[in-house]
Amino acid sequence: MEDGDTAEPTNAAARRASRFALIPQDDPEQAHRVRRLLLAGCTSFVVLFLFWLYYLIGLMDGPALTNLSIATIVGNILFYTLFRTGLNTRAPDPSLTLWMILFSTLVLLYAIGSANDGRASLMLVYLVPFLFGLFRLSIVEMLSIAAFFLAGYGWILSREWMQMDPRIALHLQVFQWIVPAFVLCWFAIFAGYVGSLRKNVSDSNARLEEALTRLQAQVSRDDLTGLYNRRTINDILEQERSRSDRGGLPFCLFMLDIDHFKVINDSWGHAAGDEVLKTFSDSVSQILRPTDFLARYGGEEFLLVSTQTTLDGAQRMAERLRAMIAAAPFPSLPRNAQVTVSIGIAEYRLGEPIQTALLRADAALYAAKQNGRNRVETVT
DSSP: OOHHHHHHHHHHHHHHHHHHSSSOSSOHHHHHHHHHHHHHHHHHHHHHHHHHHHHHTTSSOHHHHHHHHHHHHHHHHHHHHHHHTTGGGGSSSTTOHHHHHHHHHHHHHHHHHHOSSOHHHHHHHHHHHHHTTTTTSOHHHHHHHHHHHHHHHHHHHHHHHTTSOHHHHHHHHHHHHHHHHHHHHHHHHHHHHHHHHHHHHHHHHHHHHHHHHHHHHHHHBOTTTOSBOHHHHHHHHHHHHHHHHHHOOOEEEEEEEETTHHHHHHHHOHHHHHHHHHHHHHHHHHTOOTTEEEEEOSSSEEEEEEETOOHHHHHHHHHHHHHHHHHOOOTTSOTTOOOOEEEEEEEOOTTSOHHHHHHHHHHHHHHHHHTTSSSEEEEO
16 A cells, blocks of 8 residues: 555544544644633633522522523534634634624623622623733724623613613713723723734744744755755755654665766856756756755755655656756757766665765765766665
8 A cells, every 4th residue: 555545544534533623633723713712612601600690699580591591502602613614714803703702792781781780790790701802803893892882881771770760860870881981991992002012023923933934944055056955955864764764664865966067167157057056956856756855965966865765766766867957958058068967876774874875875976977977876
């Protein structure tokens, strides 16, 4: 059975396991969103427990507790379904933070309107879902949520005021509305400030990551050809050696040397030589597999690491490379000029030092040069 045949069922099994897991395993961002949702869900059930205590001490009637329980359970199931089916990713904000806070706002407004007394403590409870938007929403969105809550709370107060003596109750109702209005607006402004700080930190981290990526590329790549440099390919060789020793997977080393490169520099200049090196590198890279690694090992010498390849397969691949280079056009040279390459191949032997395999590949390259160049030689 080929490696690809075993990998496909394994990947399918992993996808099935992820599909039925509480938290998705194949998408880190979605997993993070589901964790936040589960935290919000746990918080909502803690608040539901507080509603139950209200009912026990007579501050809330049975029908109101039942409605709040149904709303909490159905809401959590609905949001979890949206996240696990991936429908949330179609929204501008896949976290659905604004919608979850609005839902919590409606539930708490109903609880506040149903509570006989103890409304002040429920107002404190509302700060919990309100603060869930602290790191996700803008100041405009936070103020919009505050306005939505205050509009609903104002309607509750006005409904009660209609049943009271307006001469003595109006100023109390207005005061009950002004205090949460001040608190929520202040929190909204503070949240916007924290959100801007978070965005600045996020932008700074993105710029730092981009700079580190560029620096890593500069450290690991050859400036002229863009291929791996000698230090990086040596690290790759050690990784492949360890992988081969553990799993018995073969790999081969190709030493490639452009024939008579000094003549190219002497005849047409170093600029033309640099262009030959770049054209050579681009041509070879185009026919490599994603699992192959090509590096500039010296001036005109290159090292190719071909993973999961036996010596017979490496010989066929090297012949294709040699023939392709011999037929390839090199724009920096005269039309009748031909560039050829000599290639030496060695297959890694389990347990040997990687330097030994390199020496055998280099000996094969020397044999290719001694035997007339523009040819492939192997060392068994």
